[in-house]
Amino acid sequence: MTVIAGFFHRHPRARLAALLSAPLAWLVVAYLGSLAVLLTSSLWQVNTFTGEVVHESTLDNFRTILTEPVYRNVVLRSVGVAAAVTLIDAVLAVPMAFFMAKVAPARYRRILLVAVVTPLWASYLVKAYAWRVMLANDGPLDRIFGGPGYGLPATVLVLSYMWLPYMILPVYAGLDRLPDSLLEASADLGGRPGRTLRSVVLPMLVPSIVAGSIFTFSLSLGDYITVQIVGGKSQLIGNLVYANIGAANDLPFSAALATIPALVMLVYLLAVRRTGALENL
Known part of the structure; x- marks a missing residue:
């Protein structure tokens, strides 16, 4: 043991490699390995007569998703729902976070943070079914406002509530991290609150908003439980994945559908990496 300890003491890089080997191995095997299996199985086909999986690589599943109007519309609808949820959460999060960080007294900020995080401790299903009742x-919303009922608007509403803390x-x-002196300087130069928000606060918040959008967009894009509970007849990618795994028993096509959100998020991450958002995660 003394020899090993001495070796690692003399070689800090070896010590670092030993510390990171276990988590890196878990990342490669559990995460990247599962993605590799998903992508590989998405290239297979199911024999229509025997129902057995044919282990021959082909792009027919992806070609079907992109060319068939039904599947293409579901993909576009899923991206649209994720974008709408992200936009709504950003509009709600900026004034709420501004009040918490710059307006509320310091002694209340921790209480407000706990209030924001507390809904995440509740069960996902409990929250979704609570919205179904409302x-x-x-229900309460129907009696007061003539609520939206079940459907795509209800799905966007519930997902916006679910993922708002992540924004x-x-x-x-x-x-x-925004210095108060910048806000004071803007006020000294005659900047009104609206101008200060547009010209000082929002430009500096772009990386933080994009960082939050990575969570809200990805979580909404892959969600299927909420649309099952409050979506009515609406179909998103998650529903089609579940349907093809269950009744249709078409695992390769389900894998191809599940690959679409991963590819969309990869493109999104490549697009936003220059904004500095990844440093704010």
Whole structure:
């Protein structure tokens, strides 16, 4: 043991490699390995007569998704829902986070942070079914506003509620790092609150907002439980993956559908990496 300890003491790079070997091995095997299996199986086919999986690589599954109007519309609808949820959460998160970071007294900020994080401790299903009750006919929202009922608007509403904390937290962190002197300087130069928000605060918050959007967009893009509970007849990618695994028993096509959100997020991450958003995660 003394010899080993002496070796690692003399070679800090070897010590670092030994410390990182276990988590890196887990990342490669569990995460990257599962993605490799998913991509590989998405290239297979199911024999229509025997129902057995044919282990021959082909792009027919992806060709079907991109050319068949039904599947193409579901993909575009899923991306649209994820984008709408992200936009709604950003609009709600900026004023809430600004109040928490710059307006509320310091002694209340931790309480507000706990209030934002607390919904994440509740069960996902409990929250989704609570919204189902509120959106149902004769439910609270229906009685007060004539609620939206079940469907795509209800899905966007519930997903926006579910993932709002993931947008508030990075925006709050960005605002917390924003020096108060910049706001005071803007006020001294005659900048009104609206102008200060547009010209000083929002440009510096872009990386934080993009960082939050990575969570809200990806979580909404792959969600299927909410649309199952409050979506009515709406179909998103997650629903089609579940349907093809269950009744259709077409695992390769389900794998191809599940690959689409991963590819979309890869393109999105490549597009936003220059904004500095990844440093704010």
